[in-house]
Amino acid sequence: MILIKTGLSLIAVTVLMSISAYATADTMIENANGYTLNRQQKLIRFDAIVFDDSGKITAVGRSKKLIRQFPLAQRINLHGKTLLPGLIDAHGHVLALGHHQAQLSLRDTRTLAEAQGRISDHAQRFPSQLWILGGEWNQVNWDSGRFPTAHDIDAVVSDRPVWLSRVDGHAAWANSRAMQLAGIGRDTPDPVGGKIERDAQGNPTGMLIDNAMDLIQAVIPPASDAGNRMALDAALLTLAQSGLTSVHDAGVSAEADRLFREYAANAKLSVRIYGMISGADDFFERISREGPLLSDGQDRYALRAVKLFADGALGSRGAALAAPYSDAPDTSGLLFQTKSAMAAMIKKAADKGYQVNVHAIGDAANRQILDGFAALPAAERTAARHRIEHAQVLAVEDIPRFKSLNIIPSMQPLHATSDMTMAEQRVGHERIKGAYAWRRYLKQGSRIACGSDFPVESANPFWGIHAAVTRRSRDGEPLHGWYADQAMTLTEAFRCFTLDAAYAAHQENIIGSLEKGKWADFIVVDRDMFTIPAQQIHQIQVVQTWLAGKVVYQNEAPSLK
Known part of the structure; x- marks a missing residue:
């Protein structure tokens, strides 16, 4: 593990080394307060998990049964601490976080x-x-x-x-x-x-x-290779500390791609990265000759999506609205491309076998992208699992198109609680009904992939889960939640940061839940989010983060049985 100024102490590094030294064919985590989702997306409980030395799960269940089934397994006692699947951030910017x-x-x-x-x-x-x-x-x-x-x-x-x-x-x-x-x-x-x-x-x-x-x-000197490596090291540590075992990087440059591949090949990528190529221009033209990278072999890095932009952001009034801003009648924001140009970009990326993920904030931008996806063959849409990133402000009548077109809404719960002080001023009382409208998507059966948009927001997924469930600030405002009728249940929020985020990356069969055959990616936290008051969820601290059966971050050492 590489140490940086903000990194783990030398004591922590020594503990990590000792853990790897006593690894055997099977490792059992027992006496855990475990939660995961099953294949029917239902929440289930367990208190023991077993994984082999390849980092794959071999069993999940009850300690007494698994101790008899795996008598030679090395046993690690959690003494009742809560264990969850590694959390997934479906929209972030890895190098930007480090810089x-x-x-x-x-x-x-x-x-x-x-x-x-x-x-x-x-x-x-x-x-x-x-x-x-x-x-x-x-x-x-x-x-x-x-x-x-x-x-x-x-x-x-x-x-x-x-x-x-x-x-x-x-x-x-x-x-x-x-x-x-x-x-x-x-x-x-x-x-x-x-x-x-x-x-x-x-x-x-x-x-x-x-x-x-x-x-x-264009005139800012580019970051040096050393600077980018320092940024990546810092970002990976921050993400592991936050309890994230996988992130979707929403805009991978040529330099980032080179570093991610190198780190993955040298077992230095301590968080799985699902990459979206930044744009459909020169870098895309070069890299797409080889086709999508579905996996590096250990599922640490994939590059099988393209990130496009339809408009700007609501706070700066760059989001493209169908009618003028309620608080600035002289502007409706900015569409980055004409309808035909955007449709051509979507088709170009889709024809090369890539999932297409498009940033769209305003209702006009979202409609333009939905129209662009509608022009693709239906079977291709279903297989590709195309996404709209943010899907923030929509005409209410456009929301059902996500379901009918098989488009995934990739949304960031923290944006709602950050924007609630100005969003209704920007769009008015009527348009706000289709904004940050998570319940409308869930009710129609859409799977929401949740993220943070770090470093725009904190990478801490528990802040995002808290926002999704309460629609309140971390100070508890407003008391009854901002448009609380659009809040998620706790299980739904947990699912959108785990199994549904994995689904949005075509990875639901390898990560997102703790099941036999999947990677042993999990976290240990200091309290049970399913029993504490919802307003305290953002206070949860990560004790350990495990990736493929190895500790990549910890605040305290596990206890050997």
Whole structure:
């Protein structure tokens, strides 16, 4: 295991090494408070699990019976601690999570002045950084009542370029130096699918929306190989600490693909990654000649999906709506592609055998993507399990099309509790009925694949489960939940972070539940989420994370029988 500054202590590493040293043909975890789902997606209980030295499960059941059946198995006593299948995040950004940990965060700032102070402090602490990068700001939480401007950064840092993304990643805030290096001025046109915010005189304000962000991204020096490796190491540790044993990376670049394959080949990929190729352009053209990578052989890495974008985000008003924003009647957001162009991109990826997963937030964007999927052959749609990522705001009458077209809604429960302070302002009382509408999907029989969109939100899946069940903030607001009629039951939320997320990656036969023949991917946690009050679910802490029968993270050592 590679140590980084935020990594496990040397004591923990020694314990991990000792565990692997006494491995035998069969290992039994006994006296567990175990939960999993069966093939009928029903919650079942067990107190013992056995797996062999290949990392595959050989039996799940009751301790007394399995002790007789496997008398020579090495036995590890959990003393009643709760054991769950490894949780799955169906939408995240692995390298971005690692890089994020070394960048400036404005996530918890409550005023523009506080954000300016953070920027100034960071600049002073890191005088050698050529670019100040980071973000996670949310102007909705500030007292300014407006988007920030370049002048707001210039007042505290003007000698170096500063580039700070909004919390949703679909808008970013630049200072004047960054815009100068990118050549952005009064006469710079808005790119297709993007917008340069301008003042009354037509001058760029420093706020760039969606595809306009590429203008500055193009001049930022790329991360080095060493930097990407450090980011991957940091991300893998964070994910394992969070209790995640598999993640769906929603936008794999050529560099990320190279690293994921290398790490998988060298048994360094401590979290399974289901990759979505970022876009259908040059990298897709090269990599798709070989066809989808269904598995690396140990199911650590797969690259069998393509990620496309239909629109931006709701918070920055880049999400494409069929009618103008309720709080900004002069805009309806941005569609990134024409209907025919998007349909052609979907068909291009699907024809090469890839699952197509499309980011769509607004009702107009979702309708465009549903229309694009409808043009594909029905049998192909069913086999491919195409997805809409986010499926956030839909016309109520479009929701049944997910079921009829066999499209998976890939949704992030934390987005609802993060957006509830502004979502209804953006879309109004009527359109909000089709927003974050999990119950509508579940009632019609759609399988929801749940994720977080980390690092936009926390990678902690228990925060997501809490949001799905309560539709309340972690502070307990609002008391009775935000549109609580759309909440999930606890079993449904558990399923969407396990078996249904696995299904959305064509992996329900190898992970997602604890059954004979599947990988022994599981976690041990400090409390039973099925018995504690729902409002406490977000407080659950991971004690151990196991992948293929090996510990990849732990806060305390197991007890040998």
